[in-house]
Amino acid sequence: MRRRGLPPAAAALAVLLAAGACTSDDAPKPAASPSRTPDFRPGADGAGDPYFPKYGNGGYDVAGYDLDLRYDPATGKLSGRATITATATQDLSSLDFDLAHLSVTQVTVDGAAATARAIGNELVVTPAAGLVKDRRFTVVVDYAGIPGQLENKSLGNGGWVRTRDGGIALGQPESASTWYPVNDHPSDKATFTLAMTVPAGLEAISNGVPGPRRTSNGWTTWRWTVNSPMASYLSTVVVGQYRISTGVHGGRPMIIAVPESVPAGSPAARSLARTGEITDYLASVFGPYPFDANGGILVTDDRIEYALETQTRPVYGASFFKDEPNPEVVVHELAHQWFGDSVALRRWQDIWLNEGFATYAEWLWSEHDGGPTAQQRFDKAYAGFDWSVPPGDPGPARIFGAAVYQRGGMTVHALRKTIGDDAFFRLLKTWTSENRDGNGDTAQFVATAERVSGRQLDDLFDTWLHATTPPEQ
Numbered sequence: 172m173r174r175r176g177l178p179p180a181a182a183a184l185a186v187l188l189a190a191g192a193c194t195s196d197d198a199p200k201p202a203a204s205p206s207r208t209p210d211f212r213p214g215a216d217g218a219g220d221p222y223f224p225k226y227g228n229g230g231y232d233v234a235g236y237d238l239d240l241r242y243d244p245a246t247g248k249l250s251g252r253a254t255i256t257a258t259a260t261q262d263l264s265s266l267d268f269d270l271a272h273l274s275v276t277q278v279t280v281d282g283a284a285a286t287a288r289a290i291g292n293e294l295v296v297t298p299a300a301g302l303v304k305d306r307r308f309t310v311v312v313d314y315a316g317i318p319g320q321l322e323n324k325s326l327g328n329g330g331w332v333r334t335r336d337g338g339i340a341l342g343q344p345e346s347a348s349t350w351y352p353v354n355d356h357p358s359d360k361a362t363f364t365l366a367m368t369v370p371a372g373l374e375a376i377s378n379g380v381p382g383p384r385r386t387s388n389g390w391t392t393w394r395w396t397v398n399s400p401m402a403s404y405l406s407t408v409v410v411g412q413y414r415i416s417t418g419v420h421g422g423r424p425m426i427i428a429v430p431e432s433v434p435a436g437s438p439a440a441r442s443l444a445r446t447g448e449i450t451d452y453l454a455s456v457f458g459p460y461p462f463d464a465n466g467g468i469l470v471t472d473d474r475i476e477y478a479l480e481t482q483t484r485p486v487y488g489a490s491f492f493k494d495e496p497n498p499e500v501v502v503h504e505l506a507h508q509w510f511g512d513s514v515a516l517r518r519w520q521d522i523w524l525n526e527g528f529a530t531y532a533e534w535l536w537s538e539h540d541g542g543p544t545a546q547q548r549f550d551k552a553y554a555g556f557d558w559s560v561p562p563g564d565p566g567p568a569r570i571f572g573a574a575v576y577q578r579g580g581m582t583v584h585a586l587r588k589t590i591g592d593d594a595f596f597r598l599l600k601t602w603t604s605e606n607r608d609g610n611g612d613t614a615q616f617v618a619t620a621e622r623v624s625g626r627q628l629d630d631l632f633d634t635w636l637h638a639t640t641p642p643e644q
Contacts, residue, residue: 209262209301209303209304210262211262211263211264211301212261212262212263212264213230213263213264213265213266213267213295214228214229214230214231214261214263214265214266214267215228215229215230215267216228216229216267216293216295217229218354218356218358218359220356220358220518220519221518221519221520222518222519222520222566222567222570223344223345223356223519223567226269226344226345226355226356226519227269227354227355227356227358227359228266228267228268228269228293228354228356229260229261230259230260230261230263230266231257231258231259231260231263231266231302231354232257232258232260232359233255233256233257233353233354233359233361234256234257234258234307234361234362235255235256235361235362235363235364236253236254236255236351236353236361236362236363236364236403236406237253237254237255237256237364238251238252238253238254238351238363238364238365238366238367239251239252239253239254239366240252240350240351240365240366240367240368241367241368241369241390242337242338242367242368242369242375242410243369243370244333244334244336244337244338244369244370244373244410245370246317247317247318247333247338248315248316248317249273249315249316249317249318249331249338249350250314250315250316251313251314251315252311252312252313252314253311253312253314253351253352254309254310254311255268255309255310255311255312255352256307256308256309257307257308257309257310257354258305258306258307258308259302259303259304259305259306259308260304260305261304262301262302262303262304263298263301263302263304264297264301265295265296265297265298266295266296266302266310267293267294267295267296268293268294268296268310268312268348268352268353268354269292269293269294269345269347269348269352269353269354269355270289270292270293270294270314270348270351270352270353271292271319271321271330271348271349272316272317272318272319272331272349273314273315273316273318273349273350274289274314274315274316275287275289275294275312275313275314275352276313276314276315277311277312277313278296278310278311278312278313279310279311280296280298280299280302280308280309280310281298281308281309282309283298283299283300284299285297285298285299285310287312292321292348294312294352296310296312310352312352314352318330318331318333318338318340318349318350319331319349320332320342320349321342321345321346321348321349323345326343326344326567326568326570326571327342327571328342329341329342329343329344329345329346329349329404330342330345330346330348330349330350331346331349331350332472334410334411334472335411335472336373336410336411336412337369337373337409337410337411337412338408338409338410338411339407339408339409339410339411339470339472340406340407340408340409341407341470342404343404343571344404344519344570345404346404346406347403347404347406350408353403354403355403355404356403357402357403357404357515357516357517357519357610358515358516358517358518358610359403360400360401360402360515360608360609360610361400361401361403362396362397362398362399362400362401363378363379363395363396363397363401363406364394364395364396364397365377365378365393365394365395365396365406365408366392366393366394367392367393367394367395367408367410368390368391368392368393369390369391369393369410370389370390370391371386371389371390371391372391372412373391373410373411373412374393374409374410374411374412374413374415374428375391375393375408375409375410376393376395376408376409376410376413376415376426376428376468377393377395377406377407377408377409378395378397378401378405378406378407379395379396379397379398379462379463379464380395380396380397380398380424380463380464381393381394381395381417381424381426381464382394382395382396397462397463398463399461399462399463399513399608400608400609401512402512402515402516405512407468409428409468409470411430412430412431412432413428413429413430413431413468414428414429414430414431414435415427415428416428420446420447420450420465421447421450421451421454421460421465423460423462423463423464423465424463424464424465424466425446425447425464425465425466426464426465426466427443427444427446427466427467428466428467428468428469429443429469430469430470430471432471433469433471438496438497439469439496440469441496442496442497442498442500442501443467443469443501445498445501446465446466446467446501446505447465449498449501449502449505449536450465450505452536452539453502453505453506453508453509453532453536456532456535456596456599457506457509457510457532457599457600457603458509458599458600458603458604460508461508461509461512461513461603461607461608462508462512462513467501467504498536498540499533499536499537502532502533502536503529503530503532503533504529505532506528506529506532506533507525507529509528509603510524510525510528510529510532510603511524511525511526511529513603513606513607513608514602514603514606514607514609514610514611515609515610515611516610516611516612517610517611517612518612519567519570520563520564520565520613521563521611521612521613522565522570522575523562523563523565523575523578523579523582523613523636524579524611524612524613524616526571526575526576526579527562527575527576527578527579527580527582527583528579528580528583529576530576530577530579530580530583531545531579531580531583531584533548533580534548534549534580534584545584545587546584548580549580549581549584552577552578552580552581553581553641553644556573556577556578556581556641557573557574558578558638558639558640558641558642559639560572560573560574560578560639561574561636561637561638561639562574562575562578562579562582562635562636563613563632563636563637564636564637578635581635582632582635582636585631585635585642585644586620586628586631586632586635589626589628589631590620590623590624590626590628591624594623594624594625594626595624597623598619598620598623598624601619601623602616602619605619613632613636617629617632
């Protein structure tokens with residue numbers, strides 16, 4: 172299964188505003204920053220990930236994406252405007268965004284016209300004046316075109332898929348750049364707001380909390396908001412004929428979307444119906460559910476060969492349900508809300524932290540739901556396993572391989588057996604609470620595990636994550 176909340180920021184903002192309103196002569200004043208001559212240079216055209224050096228970009232940190240788009244399924248054309256707020260992390264003479272297949276008509280930086288040129292899947296923006304380090308700025312991009320997929324033979328073609336009745340944007344490790352200008356690497360998480368206008372009668376479903384809809388002149392605008400930082404590959408939109416059921420679970424909106432072509436009593440629909448129950452169980456293991464909305468979208472188009480987990484709303488590939496209800500698909504994707512979404516990767520090499528824990532969540536659920544125990548699932552996975560690929564460094568072509576998923580899950584179980592249940596389950600909640608809305612890596616996780624358990628665990632993780640021979644049970 173390939174994929175693919177929120178401490179309230181408003182309270183912190185109110186405190187800052189109140190502090191800023193102080194006018195007393197005795198109020199502390201900010202220290203003057205030392206004068207310096209800016210050293211304006213282009214931002215890097217990649218985030219420098221060891222596996223995918225050209226994914227993402229350097230020189231700035233995005234705070235939020237605000238998209239106002241229109242999609243016409245009849246022509247396949249997507250058009251609209253992206254407003255991107257960011258802060259410079261260096262003195263910038265220019266900066267890059269990832270953008271594939273789409274043409275830009277106008278760009279402004281802080282309201283002033285900027286120049287833009289496309290170099291492959293990079294959009295290079297040169298503002299009228301350089302951007303000084305630590306300066307907050309806003310880029311507005313008007314663009315249009317026929318979105319498509321990114322070609323990656325070893326990882327699948329993520330991006331925009333034109334379907335029979337609409338379109339779907341999803342994919343991992345990259346996809347967002349096929350439908351909006353973006354810093355497309357999980358190390359730069361940002362908030363996300365979408366207004367998607369589609370022909371009346373079609374649904375447009377995306378991440379986060381739904382907003383008010385408006386229909387005018389035969390077009391309907393759907394609004395969605397994610398107020399917590401989100402990795403860009405998690406952003407999704409699904410346009411088509413869907414039955415949408417809405418409710419409230421745990422005080423949060425619960426949105427379930429199933430294609431009209433799928434019967435309400437189908438195995439997939441029955442599995443999706445257990446989303447609330449599964450969320451409650453996982454929250455008892457991992458800690459409080461970390462986002463503002465919950466639910467799932469079922470994708471059935473035969474050109475979608477995998478499922479994508481999205482923040483606040485997992486997308487499930489219908490092929491995984493086969494002929495019988497398979498709630499473990501739901502378990503796996505919901506587990507990513509903690510492991511992968513709320514706590515996102517800092518680099519793709521550490522993807523076992525996402526998939527190993529999501530796989531182990533399946534094993535825990537199996538035992539909870541009256542199926543094989545976690546130990547039995549471990550024993551089955553261990554028997555006859557190919558140990559030649561280490562999950563701690565699988566290589567960029569194998570980030571979705573069995574070593575990452577199954578051996579990743581076995582690594583989690585080996586950790587549990589080594590430190591005991593009490594320390595293990597405390598560790599899960601400690602990791603998800605301390606790193607909520609942030610990023611993590613393997614070294615950080617190992618350090619947290621050692622702190623919580625009081626054990627030295629380097630040998631354990633070296634063996635299970637990096638050895639190429641079967642570890643001793």
